[in-house]
Amino acid sequence: MASFRELRGNESWAAEAWKALCKVREMAPLVQCITNFVSMDIMANTLLAAGASPAMVHAVEEISEFTAIANALCINIGTLSPEWIFSMKTAAVRANELNKPWVLDPVGVGASRFRTERCLELIALRPAVIRGNASEIMAVAGATTAPPKGVDSIHNTPDALEAAKELAKKTHCIVAVSGAVDLVTDGKRVLGVSNGVSLMQRITATGCAVTALIAAFISVNPGRPLESAAFALALFGLAGEIGYEKASGPASLRMYMLDALHGLDEAAVYSRIRIAQI
Amino acid sequence: MASFRELRGNESWAAEAWKALCKVREMAPLVQCITNFVSMDIMANTLLAAGASPAMVHAVEEISEFTAIANALCINIGTLSPEWIFSMKTAAVRANELNKPWVLDPVGVGASRFRTERCLELIALRPAVIRGNASEIMAVAGATTAPPKGVDSIHNTPDALEAAKELAKKTHCIVAVSGAVDLVTDGKRVLGVSNGVSLMQRITATGCAVTALIAAFISVNPGRPLESAAFALALFGLAGEIGYEKASGPASLRMYMLDALHGLDEAAVYSRIRIAQI
Amino acid sequence: MASFRELRGNESWAAEAWKALCKVREMAPLVQCITNFVSMDIMANTLLAAGASPAMVHAVEEISEFTAIANALCINIGTLSPEWIFSMKTAAVRANELNKPWVLDPVGVGASRFRTERCLELIALRPAVIRGNASEIMAVAGATTAPPKGVDSIHNTPDALEAAKELAKKTHCIVAVSGAVDLVTDGKRVLGVSNGVSLMQRITATGCAVTALIAAFISVNPGRPLESAAFALALFGLAGEIGYEKASGPASLRMYMLDALHGLDEAAVYSRIRIAQI
Numbered sequence: 115m116a117s118f119r120e121l122r123g124n125e126s127w128a129a130e131a132w133k134a135l136c137k138v139r140e141m142a143p144l145v146q147c148i149t150n151f152v153s154m155d156i157m158a159n160t161l162l163a164a165g166a167s168p169a170m171v172h173a174v175e176e177i178s179e180f181t182a183i184a185n186a187l188c189i190n191i192g193t194l195s196p197e198w199i200f201s202m203k204t205a206a207v208r209a210n211e212l213n214k215p216w217v218l219d220p221v222g223v224g225a226s227r228f229r230t231e232r233c234l235e236l237i238a239l240r241p242a243v244i245r246g247n248a249s250e251i252m253a254v255a256g257a258t259t260a261p262p263k264g265v266d267s268i269h270n271t272p273d274a275l276e277a278a279k280e281l282a283k284k285t286h287c288i289v290a291v292s293g294a295v296d297l298v299t300d301g302k303r304v305l306g307v308s309n310g311v312s313l314m315q316r317i318t319a320t321g322c323a324v325t326a327l328i329a330a331f332i333s334v335n336p337g338r339p340l341e342s343a344a345f346a347l348a349l350f351g352l353a354g355e356i357g358y359e360k361a362s363g364p365a366s367l368r369m370y371m372l373d374a375l376h377g378l379d380e381a382a383v384y385s386r387i388r389i390a391q392i
Numbered sequence: 393m394a395s396f397r398e399l400r401g402n403e404s405w406a407a408e409a410w411k412a413l414c415k416v417r418e419m420a421p422l423v424q425c426i427t428n429f430v431s432m433d434i435m436a437n438t439l440l441a442a443g444a445s446p447a448m449v450h451a452v453e454e455i456s457e458f459t460a461i462a463n464a465l466c467i468n469i470g471t472l473s474p475e476w477i478f479s480m481k482t483a484a485v486r487a488n489e490l491n492k493p494w495v496l497d498p499v500g501v502g503a504s505r506f507r508t509e510r511c512l513e514l515i516a517l518r519p520a521v522i523r524g525n526a527s528e529i530m531a532v533a534g535a536t537t538a539p540p541k542g543v544d545s546i547h548n549t550p551d552a553l554e555a556a557k558e559l560a561k562k563t564h565c566i567v568a569v570s571g572a573v574d575l576v577t578d579g580k581r582v583l584g585v586s587n588g589v590s591l592m593q594r595i596t597a598t599g600c601a602v603t604a605l606i607a608a609f610i611s612v613n614p615g616r617p618l619e620s621a622a623f624a625l626a627l628f629g630l631a632g633e634i635g636y637e638k639a640s641g642p643a644s645l646r647m648y649m650l651d652a653l654h655g656l657d658e659a660a661v662y663s664r665i666r667i668a669q670i
Numbered sequence: 671m672a673s674f675r676e677l678r679g680n681e682s683w684a685a686e687a688w689k690a691l692c693k694v695r696e697m698a699p700l701v702q703c704i705t706n707f708v709s710m711d712i713m714a715n716t717l718l719a720a721g722a723s724p725a726m727v728h729a730v731e732e733i734s735e736f737t738a739i740a741n742a743l744c745i746n747i748g749t750l751s752p753e754w755i756f757s758m759k760t761a762a763v764r765a766n767e768l769n770k771p772w773v774l775d776p777v778g779v780g781a782s783r784f785r786t787e788r789c790l791e792l793i794a795l796r797p798a799v800i801r802g803n804a805s806e807i808m809a810v811a812g813a814t815t816a817p818p819k820g821v822d823s824i825h826n827t828p829d830a831l832e833a834a835k836e837l838a839k840k841t842h843c844i845v846a847v848s849g850a851v852d853l854v855t856d857g858k859r860v861l862g863v864s865n866g867v868s869l870m871q872r873i874t875a876t877g878c879a880v881t882a883l884i885a886a887f888i889s890v891n892p893g894r895p896l897e898s899a900a901f902a903l904a905l906f907g908l909a910g911e912i913g914y915e916k917a918s919g920p921a922s923l924r925m926y927m928l929d930a931l932h933g934l935d936e937a938a939v940y941s942r943i944r945i946a947q948i
Contacts, residue, residue, distance in 0.1 A: 144820040152432040152448050154708040158874035163920055168874065169778065169820035170708050173751045176782030183781060183820070195451045222447065225461065226454030264422040264447035264461070316654060318436035318446065363651025364441055373919025376872060430710040430726050473729045500725065503739065504732030542700040542725035542739070594932060596714035596724065641929025642719055 127389035131345040132380055134331055139165030143185035143333040147326055148172045148202050150192025150221060153319035156368070157188075160323035160350070163376040166330035172201045181208040186333035187216035188326040189241070191223070191233055192265070192319075199232045206239040215242040215332045215339065218287075219325040222265040224253030237285055242332055242339045244281070245290040245325045248274035255281040266315075271297050275304070288339045290328070292321055296347045297392070298340055305344040308388040309351025314371070316364035324350045348387050353378060355386065405667035409623040410658055412609055417443030421463035421611040425604055426450045426480050428470025428499060431597035434646070435466075438601035438628070441654040444608040450479045459486040464611035465494035466604040467519070469501070469511055470543070470597075477510045484517040493520040493610045493617065496565075497603040500543045502531030515563055520610055520617045522559070523568040523603045526552035533559040544593075549575050553582070566617045568606070570599055574625045575670070576618055583622040586666040587629025592649070594642035602628045626665050631656060633664065683945035687901040688936055690887055695721030699741035699889040703882055704728045704758050706748025706777060709875035712924070713744075716879035716906070719932040722886040728757045737764040742889035743772035744882040745797070747779070747789055748821070748875075755788045762795040771798040771888045771895065774843075775881040778821040780809030793841055798888055798895045800837070801846040801881045804830035811837040822871075827853050831860070844895045846884065848877055852903045853948070854896055861900040864944040865907025870927070872920035880906045904943050909934060911942065 144167045147157055154170055161168040171180045181187060187209045189202045209216040218241040223233045233254060237244065244254065247267035252258040257277035262268060271293030282289040282301035290298045296307040314320045327350055331342040356378075357370030422445045427435055432448055439446040449458045459465060465487045467480045487494040496519040501511045511532060515522065522532065525545035530536040535555035540546060549571030560567040561579035568576045574585040592598045605628055609620040634656075635648030700723045705713055710726055717724040727736045737743060743765045745758045765772040774797040779789045789810060793800065800810065803823035808814040813833035818824060827849030838845040838857035846854045852863040870876045883906055887898040912934075913926030 142819075142822075146820075150448065151429050151707050152436050152446075155433050155711050155874065158708050159921065159924075162872045162874055167820050167822050168708075169781075170706065170749050171778070171781070172749060173784065175752065175784040179782040179784075183818075193448050193450060196453065222449070225447075225449075226457040228451065228453040228457075262461075263420075264424075264445050266420075266445045316440045318433065318440055361651075362648075363654040365437065365647040365650035365654075368437075369647060369921040369925060370918075372921035373917075376919040376921075428726065429707050430714050430724075433711050471726050471728060474731065500727070503725075503727075504735040506729065506731040506735075540739075541698075542702075542723050544698075544723050594718045596711065596718055639929075640926070641932040643715065643925040643928035643932075646715075647925060 124387065124389060128384045128387040130341065131348055131387050132383040134335055134342060134345045135349055135378060135383065137334040138330050141334050142167050143330050144169060144183065145186050145188055145326055145329050146171050146181060146184035146205065147188045148198065148205055149188060149190035149322060152192060153190060153322035156319045157323045157326045159372055160375065161326055161330060163372045164327055164330060172198060174201050174204050177201065177205045177208055181205050181214065182212055184214065186214060186329040188329040189216060189236060190219040190221055190322050190325060191229065192221035192322065194229060194232060202236060203239065206236060210240065215329065215336060217241055217243040217245065217325055217329045217332065219322055220244060220246045220250050220254050221322065222262060223250050224262045225264065241287050243288040243290060243328050243343050245292065245328060245343065247292050247321060251281065251289060251291045252277045271295055288343055290343045290347065298344045298347065300340050303340060304392040305340065306390050306392045307344050307348045307351060309348045310354050311358045313358060313364055313367055314354045317368045344389050348389050349378060349383070350375065352382065352386050356382065402665065402667060406662045406665040408619065409626055409665050410661040412613055412620060412623045413627055413656060413661065415612040416608050419612050420445050421608050422447060422461065423464050423466055423604055423607050424449055424459060424462035424483065425466045426476065426483055427466060427468035427600060430470060431468060431600035434597045435601045435604045437650055438653065439604055439608060441650045442605055442608060450476060452479050452482050455479065455483045455486055459483050459492065460490055462492065464492060464607040466607040467494060467514060468497040468499055468600050468603060469507065470499035470600065472507060472510060480514060481517065484514060488518065493607065493614060495519055495521040495523065495603055495607045495610065497600055498522060498524045498528050498532050499600065500540060501528050502540045503542065519565050521566040521568060521606050521621050523570065523606060523621065525570050525599060529559065529567060529569045530555045549573055566621055568621045568625065576622045576625065578618050581618060582670040583618065584668050584670045585622050585626045585629060587626045588632050589636045591636060591642055591645050592632045595646045622667050626667050627656060627661070628653065630660065630664050634660065680943065680945060684940045684943040686897065687904055687943050688939040690891055690898060690901045691905055691934060691939065693890040694886050697890050698723050699886050700725060700739065701742050701744055701882055701885050702727055702737060702740035702761065703744045704754065704761055705744060705746035705878060708748060709746060709878035712875045713879045713882045715928055716931065717882055717886060719928045720883055720886060728754060730757050730760050733757065733761045733764055737761050737770065738768055740770065742770060742885040744885040745772060745792060746775040746777055746878050746881060747785065748777035748878065750785060750788060758792060759795065762792060766796065771885065771892060773797055773799040773801065773881055773885045773888065775878055776800060776802045776806050776810050777878065778818060779806050780818045781820065797843050799844040799846060799884055799899050801848065801884060801899065803848050803877060807837065807845060807847045808833045823849070827851055844899055846899045846903065854900045854903065856896050859896060860948040861896065862946050862948045863900050863904045863907060865904045866910050867914045869914060869920055869923050870910045873924045900945050904945050905934060906931065908938065908942050912938065
């Protein structure tokens with residue numbers, strides 16, 4: 115029951131989201147991922163399904179050259195270790211030097227001091243976007259000191275909105291909070307995305323995968339990180355909705371969702387994308 | 393063609409297995425996994441499908457804090473290396489300090505002296521449950537010195553029963569042997585589980601995944617490791633049976649099995665669980 | 671519109687390919703894989719679907735013993751690091767000592783000097799087969815100095831044929847170039863394989879998986895590496911074709927392809943294998 119104004123807004127978001135997806139498919143941006151071991155398969159397949167080109171490259175010895183040929187960088191601290199953190203920092207610094215966008219997924223931040231500190235050091239290197247669940251964003255923002263329940267959120271996105279805005283202002287990053295409604299903010303504007311189905315949470319690393327997708331979208335629209343993040347979240351959520359129509363559980367949802375992402379067409383995007391300025 | 397007595401026994405096992413699954417779904421235990429790279433995706437998705445919350449965390453720097461928030465720990469030596477073994481030991485010691493259950497999957501033990509020695513060192517740290525195939529359990533028990541064929545069993549579970557009982561007595565662990573009939577023993581009692589389909593062996597890391605599931609089940613029923621291990625094996629096997637009805641090969645079995653695990657209901661569990669005291 | 675001569679040739683190739691697959695299923699060769707993290711799940715599942723037995727083992731501490739029980743070795747530099755390269759070299763040397771075949775997948779070679787140098791060092795250890803996409807083979811052969819686009823090819827296989835032949839002559843390895851038509855050469859003879867569908871490129875690590883399959887096929891037919899490589903490429907491509915008939919996108923293709931590989935029968939192999947001497 116959206117008002118006329120919202121519908122108009124939604125239509126223009128849909129047009130832009132579709133255009134952004136076409137651009138990803140056409141340009142096939144190379145996304146370098148330094149990510150956790152659990153997420154590698156679904157992240158690579160998500161990028162491929164969207165038309166991007168994934169490359170999991172973490173050796174410090176080749177970052178200088180490799181980050182130079184990549185179009186964007188995705189850093190995810192899920193299965194972090196001191197060696198991998200060093201690779202992440204090296205790549206982030208290199209991406210900054212070359213003016214390439216990079217995104218950060220602060221998986222499980224708050225679960226240990228080591229994890230939180232490394233995460234804050236990475237944020238100090240200025241990612242274009244930070245995407246996490248409500249608990250992760252609140253932990254990064256210092257809005258909660260309760261240890262999280264592993265990598266799953268114990269907070270809802272509305273709880274995290276103020277924390278996300280504060281964090282965005284303080285860090286000059288776009289902050290995206292995933293949840294039933296995803297929120298994306300630059301500290302002033304807030305976009306809400308209500309695509310997706312809750313069963314996606316029963317598939318490991320869907321959050322990680324969408325962060326990589328954000329990296330792909332930002333790289334083809336460098337001036338618009340706020341909108342790009344919202345588009346990636348909305349299109350991935352929409353793929354989940356379409357996949358859900360055929361799914362009989364989380365594993366078939368994973369499959370049909372990736373198929374749907376690959377097959378997304380203009381009609382589906384125009385009629386079903388749900389983005390609104392909040 | 394089970395006798396009346398067995399059927400009665402089976403019904404009460406089914407009731408308990410169902411109750412245990414409900415408890416996992418309700419409590420959503422956080423299971424920390426230090427596991428091989430091959431298994432991470434299916435292990436995380438198996439835990440999520442069952443209602444648990446997986447977290448793959450191996451950095452020594454955060455084990456002290458992370459194991460403290462976990463409800464159980466799953467250690468799997470598949471792609472072991474000295475660094476990861478150090479993490480495994482650190483986590484096992486920490487779990488013991490905190491009185492949290494941990495389970496061990498001795499993948500490929502016997503294939504090298506290094507692997508066997510590290511495995512025995514881990515067993516000396518007293519896991520609640522050791523789960524392996526017949527060849528692995530026999531190698532751990534010293535009942536065979538023939539090198540295994542990689543990670544696949546060359547022995548049958550009945551061959552391994554005496555070895556499993558001896559191992560359980562000597563180590564004070566529950567020992568579970570996977571196979572056509574799974575055997576679970578504390579050295580005195582033996583439970584047999586005959587759920588599952590042989591095609592599951594053509595999916596990588598199903599054994600690893602069920603070990604993680606055992607960790608989840610033990611954490612919600614800490615006093616009953618023998619039964620919890622049997623329940624996890626039976627329910628995972630049942631999910632495989634249900635998945636098999638739709639499958640056209642190992643890859644679709646993997647998908648439908650995880651869907652079935654997520655959707656398991658009381659009727660299926662009561663009518664199809666096959667557990668018997670042997 | 672193949673000529674009579676080609677058809678006859680094709681029939682005898684099909685007979686041999688089928689025989690080779692039967693041999694893999696019967697002997698279940700143990701294939702040790704030191705491979706990138708992204709590929710581990712699909713590689714292990716591909717080997718299992720074909721009837722082989724995968725083992726991902728990389729610790730230097732156990733290579734001496736483990737490579738001794740393996741039937742073949744697959745080395746893939748995708749997510750390389752100095753430590754893993756050391757394992758790869760140690761295993762390659764050990765395989766050579768024991769006269770066991772090993773294959774090399776030079777993922778992303780050319781993307782950094784570090785990667786290229788390590789790759790050339792591995793080639794100096796004389797793999798039985800090198801399999802890559804056109805860009806990778808051209809980079810290895812020194813036929814291009816343009817940096818690749820990550821791990822995806824920017825060249826076509828016909829472009830790479832001369833480079834492949836030169837490389838095969840210089841290194842005394844079989845060189846296989848994957849593409850719309852796969853080319854396999856020993857420097858003199860060239861076999862072309864035209865099975866497969868292009869959507870397979872939208873699934874991560876299909877190239878890695880087929881390299882592991884080549885290792886399995888070579889190990890059961892040690893005297894015929896050229897033909898074995900062609901059979902593995904053709905059968906994997908055929909599985910992709912059969913899977914494609916049911917697929918609705920890349921993720922379902924991945925599933926149905928592995929199911930089809932597991933279920934491949936004589937009729938399909940005889941009627942649909944497309945191998946020709948070029």
